[in-house]
Amino acid sequence: MGGSNWPSSCRNGVCRTCVGQLVSGTVRYAVEWPGLSAEEQAEGYVLPCVAHPCSDVVLRQGY
DSSP, X not given: OTTOOOOOXXXXXSSOTTOEEEXXXXXXXXXXXXXXXXXXXXXXXXXXXXXXXXXXXXXXXXX
16 A cells, blocks of 8 residues: 555454445455455455555555
């Protein structure tokens, strides 16, 4: 999240402070994080504090 002031708190994917919607690009997770429902994941929501970008990404902050 270079150059941005993205909020975060727990840095382990459970507090949801960092939640954002993936506008473009792809991310992966080393493990399945409990902080997002299947519906949220299907709608493109991600937890940037634990997501690893696989490409350049554009995120929309919050819901």
